[in-house]
Amino acid sequence: MIRLGLTGGIGAGKSTVAKTFVERGAYIIDADKIAREVVEPGSEGLAALVEAFGDDILAADGALDRPALAAKAFVDDDSRQKLNGITHPLIGARTQALLDAAPTDAIVVQDIPLLVENHTAPFFHLVVIVYADAEVRLHRLTTMRGVGEADARARIAAQATDDQRRAVADVWLDNSGAPEDLAAAAARIWDERLLPLEANVRARRVATPVPELVAAEPNPEGPSARLVNRLWALAGELATAVDVVDAKSVTLQITARDAEAAAGLGDRLADGGFADAGPDAYGSCDPGRPATVRVTVG
Structure with missing residues (x-):
């Protein structure tokens, strides 16, 4: 089994790469999905949040009202730490349970938006960064997702820089073009690099370098x-x-x-x-x- 960390700036096109990998057999672990799961109605996480921040963080249907929680949890460092102290252990436990359930020959793709910011890159066999210029991402966020320009710029600015991402990248996928071009590049990485890497790790075998892949060092x-x-x-x-x-x-x-x-x-x-x-x-x-x-x- 190998673990691949997949990340990129908001609006870069990470979901296209994740979808391509899944179509080719990846065992996906989506950090955002887990973060939502651990605070679903009836969960231990939601009960703990209500106890910590009050029942006015709940919507009328009993689900978590995320803006209401944010208004309380991000007012100061103590409140933020209280939130993280509740959610992070639950997210970690769920992630580990999914890792434990992965097949021995799996290529585990962990889709983590803040992988660089959380300094977790060293814990993966390979880190794939999906890149698009900030102005391209801004256009996608404002036209395709309906995010206001000021909000989109703030979200982009709050994330890691391109230089910080490049410093931890093993694979750099440029998504400046069409989605199908990105999907094709991801498919090639899967076939030419990820499948051989997983087989070599499982067999405990040193790889024969492929010049074209080596030359693509980010x-x-x-x-x-x-x-x-x-x-x-x-x-x-x-x-x-x-x-x-x-x-x-x-x-x-x-x-x-x-x-x-x-x-x-x-x-x-x-x-x-x-x-x-x-x-x-x-x-x-x-x-x-x-x-x-x-x-x-x-």
Whole structure:
């Protein structure tokens, strides 16, 4: 199983990519859908919100009145933290339950609007960013979704910048053209990169790089910086350092806490997309991102 984080700015066209992936067999986990589910009428989440903020956050039909909740929950940091303290654990538990239910050969696509803002990119095998220029997104929001221009601009400004998204991106899908062009690009990524990556991770096999995919690297500096964060997420307490040895060849080094920790890194790295490549070395399972990870003991 591999996990893919899918995100993009509001109005960028993320839903087109998600739909394409689902049509090709993705196991989808939609963060916005989960956020709504955990506060549905009769739910533990809605009961907790009513207890915390009062029953005037309910609509006449007993459902959550989101504007009424927002008027109370976003007045100060304490209220916002109270809201997050109720909803975030429920969202996390539901997400984990869906992950636990995924087939062992699944390509799990987690559709997360605020993936970059929440700093969760390192926890995925791959991050796909759907991009469209801010003015293009503004036009889509105001003409296709009926959002007022001032509101649309505020929503765009409140999200991550293009540079912040590019810094965590493994795949950059440009949606400046027609929806069918975006869908075709997403289908190619599925066939040429995601299917091989999942098969390689499951088989614990180092990928054979595909030049066209490697050349599509979204970051001018290369993938090394984001791989440092990904390796830290995989190694956790077993590591004392993660360093870039050679950015050009994408060679990194994990310094393990001790010999026992070094031995324990093997399974974590293999599950995370870096298969055994010889003594104390691991290679990327991703045909679009060749990399070598060496493990040493500090």
